[in-house]
Amino acid sequence: MDIITVEKRNDQLKAKQLRRKGIVPCCVYGGGLTDSISIQMEQRTADKLLRKLRLGSKVQLNLEDQNIITQIKDKYFANGKVEHIDFQALDPQTKVNSVAHIILENSDVVTGILDKMLMEIPYASLPKDMIDTVTISLEGKAVGTTITVADIPEFMNDSIDLQVDADSIILRISEKRSSAVKEEAEAAG
Template structure:
């Protein structure tokens, strides 16, 4: 399990100022935490961490030396989508169901030779105990033909008795659509056709 170092944030310092100083802010909340714990981590640590983890990842948060088993609940970026501003975490409690999302990862797109692969869902919502959390759902589209789709109910996560899906079982996750090569005629071609 990956670890992210963070420290408790002094609420006297505004988030904007901290971000200018190279920090990412966030909060840790959970059933056994009164209110929430404001935290901060360095921008460099946060960006490195997000290369391998994202929303729905279960990680160990090293908060001033105290280890906390948490779920990455939300990741907020700036308006350009390039700089992370805030990461929120939910402290996990053994035996308590948590609401989370699993990222959809499409595999074997290159095997589809007729048609174009369409990813129709990028995450699947579910509830599970901390021991059954799912970070990624691999969707193999290699054998799909034009017009075929994979639904949520076809995935392994739907067959997992420890996971209660919130996303509709009939929702399409990925499919293969026909390629339309209708190239519009240019003005010159239209003029030549009229003459």
């Protein structure tokens, strides 16, 4: 889990003024917090965080003397720059809705057409059981291969409550269309 040092937001400055100074305003809410907390982080830190992580990723925020376990709940951009990030504080005893991202490796070696159907899998779990990404290697996968949510061991775990059907198709490798059209023409003619 990534650890980010943040500060309480400077209430004397408006969000636009903070951004001009290279600071991104953020908010932490939910979990065991009684009130939401306005925080800020440097633009470089926010850019680095969002290059590496995605919505639903678990992040530990160090705020003064507190360590707050959160997930990235939302992010806002304008003109290609991070404008604001929302973090949801996580209660270790409460299940949280999140999303696991599917990462495909070796897609360049697929001989057929790769149809990506479901690249984010919504689920609920306790914070300790959260899944950020699942990597699927496509090396050696033949035309006709279909991978469903049920084919991923990480999702077939009692600690994960899927919010999609286990039979939902993540990806399919189909025959290249041009050769299929040629074969149909040859068979007909």
